[in-house]
Amino acid sequence: MRRRLLVAMSWTVVVAVIFLGLPLAFFASQSATGVAEEEIQRRADSLASILDSYQSVRLPVTQSVVDGYLSRSDRQLPVFIEVNLEGGQVITAGEPIIGRAVTLEASHLTATAVTFQASWWLLRVRALPAVGIVLLLCAVAAGAGLTLAARLARRLSAPLVLLSATAEQLGAGQLRSEPPKVGIEEIDLVAEELARSGNRLAKRLAKERQFAADASHQLRTPLTALSMRLEEIEYLSTEPEVQEEARVALEQIERLSNTIDELLGRNRSRRPSKSRRLLRLSEVFQQQQEEWQPVFARAGRTMVTTVDESLAVTASPGTLTQVIATLLENSVVHGAGLTTLRGREVQGGVAIEVTDEGPGVSAELAPRIFERSFSTGGSTGLGLSLARDLMASEGGRLELSQRRPPVFTVFLSASR
Secondary structure, eight states, X not given: OHHHHHHHHHHHHHHHHHHHHHHHHHHHHHHHHHHHHHHXXXXXXXXXXXXXXXXXXXXXXXHHHHHTTSOOSTTSOOOEEEEEOTTSOEXXXXXXXXXXXXXXXXXXXXXXXXXXXXXXXXHHHHTHHHHHHHHHHHHHHHHHHHHHHHHHHHHHHHHHHHHHHHHHHHHHTOTTOOOOOOSOHHHHHHHHHHHHHHHXXXXXXXXXHHHHHHHHHHHHHHHHHHHHHHHHHHHHOXXXXXXXXXXXXXXXXXXXXXXXXXXXXXXXXXXXXXXXXXXXXXXXXXXXXXXXXXXXXXXXXXXXXXXXXTOEEEEOHHHHXXXXXXXXXXXXXXXXXXXXXXXXXXXXXXXXXXXXXXXXXXXXXXXXXXXXTOOSSSSOSOHHHHHHHHHXXXXXXXXXXXXXXXXXXXXXXXXX
């Protein structure tokens, strides 16, 4: 920004100096030349007047009289004088001019004619000091203009750099940063609007965080009561099927509580979860099989898992299981036939795939399937969007790698 401002202002100064300085230099040259010609003309008129006086009283005109009007000092230009007297007598003085010459004539009442010649080039040389003074003044003006342009560029660019830093801080979450006033009305208006936007965002985020904290508190109370009730059922029941269902439900409640804690922790700190650890995919898949197989069975469908026992990833248990559970739930609601949960090694990591034999995703819906609040089945539309955000927070990614049949793929770094 500063460089562009400086270049633009510098070009403005240079163009202004050129369009003003060159005409001034030309006029200075013409003026100096005119002054020199006037001086020669005065000498010619003076000699003509003297010669007229001589002839009016019948005095002879000698060579010395004419020689006396040659250059008397270095400040006077050398000239060649030619005098045509009455009666045809011609008297000359000085060196004849070689090359281009300026001729000035003076004549009075008698028949005497006086001609002075001076070198045209010497006249222009004598004008050079005046031209030099004008060019020097132009250079001084250009230097002063460029200096002023540099100062103005610094004055204009520094507040803009400060505004850029403020906007960057605003994007990084430092919503209370207020840049100082710089005295430029337009920039101050932008700074004030940035400050107001930061304050509005800070208030909105504070409300959202308070709502999330309140919702978390309200969720934990019934979850705790439900967990205690299930533990009581598991303890008192003598039927293995009931005990197993109670155990699976308790695991779901514990995972849900952990997921709530992780989501709130990310919302507060905006940093990766500290609960990340090495997870064996076979253990994760087994837990998901135990939890979701009854759900698929009640829907008249089957779920299978395929994974290498040696595959492992570094992730948060709550986050990874929540993402897989979201994809399996999506398959239950929108899919059909056999659902497969597969883990395989890919270049640079591990891919976890969830696929079924359903109709898949249409070309129109595929680009929007991960958009927040977008749904085709009457749900909230937060599941896939939240799952993708959770994966991004773990350094992975969630993609729809195939539309038909549908294949959702989670990519994570592998650990051995």
